[in-house]
Amino acid sequence: MFKRFKQTALAITLLAACAAGANAGVLRLDQRSEMAQAGQILQASDFDDFGAGYHFPGGGFTRGGVQYNSAENLIVGASTGLSIGQSRPVMSNEYWSPIEGGIATDVPYTLFGFDAAVTGGSVDVILATNLGSYLFDGLSLRDGLAGLDFLGFQATGGEYFTGFELRSMGEGYLAGITNVALGSDRAAVPEPGAMALLLIGLGLLVGRVRRWTGAPIFH
Incomplete structure (x- = not known):
């Protein structure tokens, strides 16, 4: 009887290990090429059509599968004098921090990435999935004058993205994003x-x- 119990316990343990191994959370992708190799990009968007100045597309502005819900969505272009918009027009937030967005769930997007800059300091990224939230803090970005940096992420183990926040160090530290991509990995x-x-x-x-x-x- 004890032997029978041990074998059953072993079977349950193996099944639990399999399930735990599948639920690996969210991984950081350092290069855009990594995201392209991880799966298929289904949505890609930018803000180049807004031009060089300041633009306010309004609350709940939606583009490329992302609904931008910042306190006041602000697109910053090259003629504004702010460094973050010198390379490309970027989505920012007039209230400085955070940039917030909801991610469409019509498709379980397991890949999410964007190019970003900040006028100074580091940034934190908070990612929401169908199962929880994940913090990536103290990330370094260029200021826009020197270019943009890629931030990419992959949800695994049955999780998919539902939203995000990009937080700067507060008032006076303005961040912006563009080249936003959503995709699905091949881990079927x-x-x-x-x-x-x-x-x-x-x-x-x-x-x-x-x-x-x-x-x-x-x-």
């Missing part, structure tokens, strides 16, 4: 190691049930 099935654990666990459980009942599981 568990990795080989996880699949092997799953099959072993299921096999052990099936064997236990057959011995206890004396009847086949499948007909």
Whole structure:
């Protein structure tokens, strides 16, 4: 009886390990090429059509699968004199921080990335998924005059993105983003190691049930 219990416990442990391995949360992607290799980009958007000055597209402004919900959406272009808009027009926030957005859930977007700049200091990124939230803090960005930096992320283990915040250090530190991309990864099935654990666990459980009942599981 004790041996039977140990084998059943082992099967359950293997299944739990498989499930835990699949729920890896959100990963940071350092290069845009990494995001392209991780899956298919389904939405890509920028703000180049707004031109060089200041523009206020309004609250709840939606573009490329993202609804921008900042206190006051502000697009900053090159003629404003602010460094963040010198390379490209960027979506910012007149109230300085944060830039906030909701991500469409009609498709489970597991890839999210954008180019960004900040007038000074570091930034924090808070990502919301269907299962929780994740903080990436103290990220360094160029100021826009020297160019933009890519920030990319991948949700794994059944999670997908539902929103984000980009926070600067507060008043006087203005951040902006552009080249926003949403995509879906190719991880449609568990990795080989996880699949092997799953099959072993299921096999052990099936064997236990057959011995206890004396009847086949499948007909």
